Amino acid sequence: MTFAARLTRCPVPYDPERATEAVERFAAQPPELRELLAGTAGCSPYLWGLMTREGDWLEPALSGDPDAAFAALLDEVRALPQEALKTGLRQAKRRAALLIALADLGGVWPLEQVTGALTDFADLCVDTTLKRLVAAEIARGKLPGLTPADADTAGGMVALAMGKQGAHELNYSSDIDLIMLFDQDRFDEDDFHEARSIFIKITRRMTALLSEMTGEGYVFRTDLRLRPDASVTPVCLSMEAAERYYESLGRTWERAAHIKARPCAGDIQAGWAYLDRLRPFVWRKHLDFAAIQDAHDMRLKIRSHKGLHGALCLEGHDMKLGQGGIREIEFFTQTRQIIAGGRDPDLRVRGTVEGLARLAAKGWVPQEVAERLTADYCEHREIEHRLQMVNDAQTHKLPNSDEGIARIAHFCGTADVDAWRARLTERLEGVAELTEGFFAPGGGGADSEEATPDLPEGAVEFVDRWPDYPCLRSARAREVFKRLKPDLLARLAKAPRPVEAVAAFDGFLKGLPAGVQLFSLFEANPHLIDLIIDITSVSPELAQYLARNAGVLDAVIGGDFFEDWPGCAALCAQLSQRLAAMDDYERQLDAARAWAKEWHFRIGVHFLRGLIDAQEAGREYADLAEAVLVALWPHVVAHFAAKHGAPPGKGAVVLGMGSLGAGSLTAKSDLDLIVIYDADGVESSDGRRPLAARAYYARLTQALVTALTAPMAEGKLYEVDMRLRPSGNQGPVATSLQSFRNYQRDQAWTWEHLALTRARPVAGDTALAEEVETFRRDLLAEKADPARTFAGVVDMRRRLAQAKPAKSAWDGKQGPGRGQDIELIATAAALIAASPARGVFDQLAAGVTAGLLHEAEADTLAETYRLLRKVQGAARLISDSPLDPAALGEGGRAFLLRGTGAEDAAALQAALDAARGQAAEVIEAVIARGTSDAS
Numbered sequence: 033m034t035f036a037a038r039l040t041r042c043p044v045p046y047d048p049e050r051a052t053e054a055v056e057r058f059a060a061q062p063p064e065l066r067e068l069l070a071g072t073a074g075c076s077p078y079l080w081g082l083m084t085r086e087g088d089w090l091e092p093a094l095s096g097d098p099d100a101a102f103a104a105l106l107d108e109v110r111a112l113p114q115e116a117l118k119t120g121l122r123q124a125k126r127r128a129a130l131l132i133a134l135a136d137l138g139g140v141w142p143l144e145q146v147t148g149a150l151t152d153f154a155d156l157c158v159d160t161t162l163k164r165l166v167a168a169e170i171a172r173g174k175l176p177g178l179t180p181a182d183a184d185t186a187g188g189m190v191a192l193a194m195g196k197q198g199a200h201e202l203n204y205s206s207d208i209d210l211i212m213l214f215d216q217d218r219f220d221e222d223d224f225h226e227a228r229s230i231f232i233k234i235t236r237r238m239t240a241l242l243s244e245m246t247g248e249g250y251v252f253r254t255d256l257r258l259r260p261d262a263s264v265t266p267v268c269l270s271m272e273a274a275e276r277y278y279e280s281l282g283r284t285w286e287r288a289a290h291i292k293a294r295p296c297a298g299d300i301q302a303g304w305a306y307l308d309r310l311r312p313f314v315w316r317k318h319l320d321f322a323a324i325q326d327a328h329d330m331r332l333k334i335r336s337h338k339g340l341h342g343a344l345c346l347e348g349h350d351m352k353l354g355q356g357g358i359r360e361i362e363f364f365t366q367t368r369q370i371i372a373g374g375r376d377p378d379l380r381v382r383g384t385v386e387g388l389a390r391l392a393a394k395g396w397v398p399q400e401v402a403e404r405l406t407a408d409y410c411e412h413r414e415i416e417h418r419l420q421m422v423n424d425a426q427t428h429k430l431p432n433s434d435e436g437i438a439r440i441a442h443f444c445g446t447a448d449v450d451a452w453r454a455r456l457t458e459r460l461e462g463v464a465e466l467t468e469g470f471f472a473p474g475g476g477g478a479d480s481e482e483a484t485p486d487l488p489e490g491a492v493e494f495v496d497r498w499p500d501y502p503c504l505r506s507a508r509a510r511e512v513f514k515r516l517k518p519d520l521l522a523r524l525a526k527a528p529r530p531v532e533a534v535a536a537f538d539g540f541l542k543g544l545p546a547g548v549q550l551f552s553l554f555e556a557n558p559h560l561i562d563l564i565i566d567i568t569s570v571s572p573e574l575a576q577y578l579a580r581n582a583g584v585l586d587a588v589i590g591g592d593f594f595e596d597w598p599g600c601a602a603l604c605a606q607l608s609q610r611l612a613a614m615d616d617y618e619r620q621l622d623a624a625r626a627w628a629k630e631w632h633f634r635i636g637v638h639f640l641r642g643l644i645d646a647q648e649a650g651r652e653y654a655d656l657a658e659a660v661l662v663a664l665w666p667h668v669v670a671h672f673a674a675k676h677g678a679p680p681g682k683g684a685v686v687l688g689m690g691s692l693g694a695g696s697l698t699a700k701s702d703l704d705l706i707v708i709y710d711a712d713g714v715e716s717s718d719g720r721r722p723l724a725a726r727a728y729y730a731r732l733t734q735a736l737v738t739a740l741t742a743p744m745a746e747g748k749l750y751e752v753d754m755r756l757r758p759s760g761n762q763g764p765v766a767t768s769l770q771s772f773r774n775y776q777r778d779q780a781w782t783w784e785h786l787a788l789t790r791a792r793p794v795a796g797d798t799a800l801a802e803e804v805e806t807f808r809r810d811l812l813a814e815k816a817d818p819a820r821t822f823a824g825v826v827d828m829r830r831r832l833a834q835a836k837p838a839k840s841a842w843d844g845k846q847g848p849g850r851g852q853d854i855e856l857i858a859t860a861a862a863l864i865a866a867s868p869a870r871g872v873f874d875q876l877a878a879g880v881t882a883g884l885l886h887e888a889e890a891d892t893l894a895e896t897y898r899l900l901r902k903v904q905g906a907a908r909l910i911s912d913s914p915l916d917p918a919a920l921g922e923g924g925r926a927f928l929l930r931g932t933g934a935e936d937a938a939a940l941q942a943a944l945d946a947a948r949g950q951a952a953e954v955i956e957a958v959i960a961r962g963t964s965d966a967s
Contacts (some may be wrong), residue, residue, distance in 0.1 A: 035094050036062035040139035045074030046442040057087060061094060068138045070207065075443040078424040082130040089127055098135045102149055105131070107155050108404030114164040117241060121157055122248035128153045132237055133204070133421055143410050144385070146417070150202040155193065158210065159297035161241055162186050165234045166298075172228050176223040186298030188218035189231055189268070194258045199382040200294035203413065205427075207253040208242075211293070211729070215302045216270040228270065235268040235966065253426065258289055271306045278313045288366045290314045291373075292382045315374040344460060346437060346453055351416050352428035356460030360467040361409045367470075368396050375586060384409055401466060408459050415456070416756050418443040460698035487525055491534035495521070498538070503547030512551040520554070527569065536568035536575065536923070550582045559587060563637065569923030570640060571910045581747070583634040593634060594643070597652055603631070603659035617671045621739055622662055623747035631656050636699055636909055646905030646931055647898065650696035657692055657703055658794045660740075660749060665795040668739050672732050677719025681712030684766065685796035685804055686731055686736070689756045693790040694870045696901070698908035702751040703740070706791070707733040710769040710800055729766035737765075756787050769803065776811050778829055782824025783813045786859040790870045813866040818884075822962040825860050829853065841941065842915040845904060849952030854897045857955050860962075861885060872897055884962065889954045896951040899932065899944065906931050917941075 042064070045051035050168070051074030055066050073080040083090060093101040105128055112120040132149050135141040167183035169175050178187050187522035194209040196202050212235045219227045229727040242251040256267050260277035278286065290310065295303025312847070326542055342484075344355050352358045365387040372394070379390050385406050392402035399781045412556045418440050419427055431437050443453040487495065504510050527533035544550065554561050568575040578584065585790045598606075607627055611620045635656065639649040665686060669679060690704035691697050711725035723731065733754075751935075758775040760765050767775070776788065791808055793801035829848075845851040861879025869875045878884040886895075906928045907915040917925050925937060934940035 034062075034065075034096065034132065035068075035098060035138060036065040038098075038138070038140045039064045039068060041137075041445050042068045042139050042444050043071035043075050044442040044447050045071045046439045047074040050074050050077075050080055051854045052962070056081065058091070058094075060091070065094060065138075068134060072134065072137055075420045075439060076133075076419075076423075079130065079133055079421055082126055086127055086130055088855055090130060093127075094132060094134075098131060098140055102128070103132055104965070106156055107330060107332060109153075109160055112160060112164075114168055117161055117164060118246070119248055119251075121161070121242070121251045122246065125153075125157070125251050126249060128626060129204070129424075130765035136204075136417060143413055144200075144383075147196070147201045147203070147413070150204065150206070151193075151197055151200040152204075154197055154202055154208050154252055155296040157242060158191050158193075158208070161238050162191060162234070162297045165241075169230050169234060175227055177219060182218075185300075185302070187227075187231075188215035188302060189234065189298045190214070190295050190300065190303035192303060192307075193292075193294050193296035194289055195292055197296065198294040199384065201383060201413075203420060204417040205424050207255045207426060209255045209258050210296075211259045211274075212256060212268040213303070213306065214268060215299060215306075217271050221728050224270075228268070230267070231268040232266045239267070245266045260286075271302070275306070275309060275819060278310060282313050284370075287314050288363075288370060291366050291369055291380070294382060302347065314370075315380065316370075344457065344464070345564070346430055346457060347434075348432045349430045349460070350428050351412055351419065351430065354460075356462070356464035356467075358409065358412045358428070360463055361405050361412070363389065363403065364470055372396055389961070405463065408463050410538055411459060412463075415440065415444060427940060464701070465907065487521060487534065488531050490531040494534045494538040498541060501542050501544070502545035503550070506546075506548060509547035509551060512548060512555060516551050516555050517909050519558060520561055523565060527565060533565055533569050537565060540564065540568045540575040543576050544582065546582075550585070553582075553585060555696065557588075560588060563588065566639075566640060566923070568926045570855040571924065574636060574909065578633075580630060581633075584630050586630070586867050594638075597644075597648075597655070600655040600658050604662045607659055607663035608666075611667055617667065618744070619663075620667050621742070622744050622746045624660060624751055625744060628656060628660050628749055629746065632699070639699075639905070640927060642930060646902040647696070649905055649909075650691075650698065650901065653697035653699065654692055654695045655702065655812075657697060657701075657750065660702075661686055661688075661795040664739055664749075665736065668736050669732065670753060672735050673717075673719065675719060676723050676728060676731075678718035679709070679716035679732070680717050680725045680728060682710040682800050683797035684709035684732065685793050685801045687804065688792045688794040689787060690753075690790060691793070692798050693792040694872065695792075696871065698905050700908045700912060702753045704753045704756050705736075706754065707736070707766040707796075708769055708772050708800070709766055710803075726764070726766075726768070729768075730764055733766040734800055756784075769800070769807075772804075773807055776807075777814070782820055783828050785811070785863055786821075786824065786828070786856065788812070789859045789862040789867075789875065791872055812863055812868070816864050816866040818864050818962055821860050821864050822959060825856055825959060826963070828856060832856075839914045840916070842903070842907075842917070842944075845900075847948075849896065849950070849955065851897060851900045851904060853955055854893050854900075854951055857893065857958060864962075885958060892950050892954050896947040899947050901943065902931050903928070903940075 033744065051070035054070045054073035058066055058069050061069065069083065105124055109124050128149070132141075132146055134144045135149075136143075163183055163186050166175070166186045166189060170178050170180055170183055170187065173469060175182075175187050179460070182188075190213050192198070192211040192213065194211060196206055197208050202208070212231070214227065214231045216224060216227075239254045239256065243254045244250060246758045257268060259265060259267070260274050261281070265273075290307070291314065293307060295307070336899065349355075350357060362384050365384050368391050369379050369381075369387055370762045372391075376394060379387070379394065379396075381387050381390055388397065388402040388406050388409075391397040415430075416428055419425075419430070421443070423440070430440065437453065439447045441447075441449040444452065446452045498504060498513075499510070504513055524530055524533045524537060554564075564575075564578070567578060601612075610623055610627060614620050614623060632653070635644075635649055635652045638644045638652075639646070644652070669683075671677065685708050687693070687706040687708060688704070689706055691701055692703050692705075702942075707729065709725075709729040711729075714725060716724045716730050737752045737754070740752050742748065754765055755761055757763055757765065758772060758780070776784070788808055789812065793804055832846065832852065833848075836852075839846065843850065847853065848907065855872055858875035858879070861867075861882070861884050862869050862875040864884055865878040865882035867875065867878035867882070869878050876885060876890040876894055880887050880890045903915065910924050910927070917928060917940070929936065929940060930944070932940055934943055
């Protein structure tokens, strides 16, 4: 398809005389194409000069497809020998500039194709030049150890495209910003300095060849100042030196610059590997709201340096750096990417338009804002291109005269200059309003202290301590906190008991090791302050946990924090996917901890805020624990197998016992686990350090326990209790399936059969899990002996009363009629009924069906257990200490009472006493009836 057939718009001629010359010069072209050429010639002396100079080449190119013509140009560049580079690249640049401009002005190519073509051409020019120069030095024997074949990868040298080139967004007359590096590992240590000096020489030659203005023009103005510490470092650095710099001295603006970094020439593979190693520098682990202030400061410095402050005026306005300009949109996008990209790899894209789209899709930017900024960005870029096309000047400033602005309006395809000016002004003001609201620090300034609310006398003494806390040591933290403080204190003052609220918040603040990131997070998300006040007022321990792990707050603003619970299967899939993306075992363990903490925190916040009740929280805590076990188990096995070989036989299964098996945990629950394996006659593993089957599975179990309990950078996952395994602490930590069967049939105590009613396979080999579950059900039917069971219950209650009496009147677990007592009678009902049910309510229902319990009795036990779980669930979220409502504080008591429906602590205690008394009576009656029937 020809140019003429694809034209959709043409610029309005500005200089009729030159436009007439263009029509005459290209009289043989179709009318639509003559109109385009006339408009282009009439608006741009530079493009008219190119048409005149390259007319013989342009005539046949115009009759074909611009895509094909551009591809042919690229092929010509690839074929250039070194001696022809200086002239050949400049001729190709003229032709590429002309072709791209016509495709742009005629509407044949959209903006992204225009900027993409400019970038592709720049990449190829750099790559061709670099490889030709390296090949010449290899031929001269100047690069030790390299052969002619190494020229294909530029001998380990790579050019990183930065800025617009890195993002495939070059403008019409862009400089190209490069960082030149080389892979030091390609050379022996003794040859390092010799190789580096040659690469520095090559870089200088390449820059001169591309940038030098000759009678043929220039190729690209090349800027190398984005390299590390450019004032003192050579123009080409080793990758190792660059990495050391960024690890120790890298600044926020350099992180932002690397969002768009891309290897464009030389050893591309080595370049990508380098950027991958640099990823932790660019993309921080936690949400980085401190970057907003850094970006804001950067904007102000640029404006001051360029003299861009003041009211908006189109004459002389800088479309790139000025108010509402291109850089504002890029900063807005990049800063949001820096904030969230460490947590979400989907946000790590180079293009501004794509970045806005991703941010909108993930909820970081409202969809309508992203769409508006995208449209404004594209129109700004179009004007930028027209400004540069006039005289091939690296400018972003609108002309200073009415006549000059009229030229640009015409070049953009409109004759109504006033309407064009009005629309541009509206766009610039709109962009400025949107971006300034994001960047400007909230509320601060010299007068912020005047807005500090009055606090009760008892609260002031806490506030006076704050400047001495570790989190406020740095000047940066104090600066952010000064802006934050008035709003923070105002919110604390509104609490029902402000002194108590301030004291609780003081405990949180005192435990913070650092403050900049967290205070910036609060400043950008003020609603989090209310959440922190809620948490600190209810649970000092949870507040201390938050102080040590403030990164979990990232999840609150991650988009889906307050959505419905996804379920165990979705959690398993999510964590499994995250761990599969890592090939380092310790990183996997730490990642599992960070992930589990966020979900654990989410459950606690939902419970705290009344979005879920104690029963739902218990189920969610159990889902989370199961997801961790399911996702982590294969990696524990794989890590162990790498040394000792694959698991012999059929493998192993992890049984969840107790509350985990029953599917109901609290915020502080341990995990009761049993590991059962089936070596299936295989005596040992076959790894490089083989182990006998029994030892293999024992050590594999220990590896699992370590994976869950080891204190790492992200803390522990869970405490693990394996005392419910056969023979308790005296038995092996892993039990063979046959031994497990024999033990349960011939040696186990009744309490062990009661415990087995709650056993549930949660991880490991699926077929073996089914086999274990089948055995469990068969065994329950086999052991469904009322007399033996009730005798065991009586004995167990006696032992528990002696060993673990109730700790206080508020103890919801231990003692007659309390949680453990009800669980015991429920498991007895399940065992006697030979029911596979695991949860207390289902087991009680099975007891009714089997005639062991009257329905009213089951209802009494169920209601008492439900009330006790509400109290226990709340208590475990609030504190590890025994529950004492008088010591909880107003917030803790309010949370406890809200969950139970009681008016006050006295009413709750009365309700508990009554319920426990009724439950104890029912249990005594059931046992008496059961033992009587059995005899």
